[in-house]
Amino acid sequence: ALGVAVSANTASNVLDDYEEGTYVPTIVGSSGGSYTCSTNDTLSYTKVGRLVHVFGKLEPDTDNSCSALLRFSLPFTSASDTKKEGEGVGNAFIRNAGQSFPNNMVAFIGSGLTYFYLSWHQDNGTSENVFHTNVDAAFDLWVGFSYWAA
Numbered sequence: 001a002l003g004v005a006v007s008a009n010t011a012s013n014v015l016d017d018y019e020e021g022t023y024v025p026t027i028v029g030s031s032g033g034s035y036t037c038s039t040n041d042t043l044s045y046t047k048v049g050r051l052v053h054v055f056g057k058l059e060p061d062t063d064n065s066c067s068a069l070l071r072f073s074l075p076f077t078s079a080s081d082t083k084k085e086g087e088g089v090g091n092a093f094i095r096n097a098g099q100s101f102p103n104n105m106v107a108f109i110g111s112g113l114t115y116f117y118l119s120w121h122q123d124n125g126t127s128e129n130v131f132h133t134n135v136d137a138a139f140d141l142w143v144g145f146s147y148w149a150a
Helices: none
Strands: 018-023 027-029 034-036 043-048 051-058 062-064 070-073 088-095 106-109 115-121 127-129 140-148
Touching (some): 106 140, 115 140
Antiparallel strands (some): 018 043, 027 034, 034 062, 051 140, 106 115, 115 127
16 A cells, blocks of 8 residues: 555545556456457556556457457446446457447446446447457457546
């Protein structure tokens, strides 16, 4: 733990949690199955208080009967907020997936979740989530996002 005073005015402004590390996210389908990565299977994170930054590249290369919405595990559970103030989006980019994604892909971090998922926005303003049917058995994924931990 790092005890750095952000402000000398109150004890509530003391930074008492700092952590850097890596983790190997699980990649599963919301209806079952998974993907595995032979190489580039690790993401980095930095946690400062409740704020978590995640970044890196994954290369899933084996589809183990994955089905439905792709879910990528987080290093820490996201905060559960009553007014969705802790939900967020961040950068995400898929390459070599077997299809083109039309616009603005994001990593979405919902309230009280142990995973993030991917979504892209259509020209008509609607969004689409990335399902196993949108990618091949192997693809490249880069992410960079921040969220509030529980």
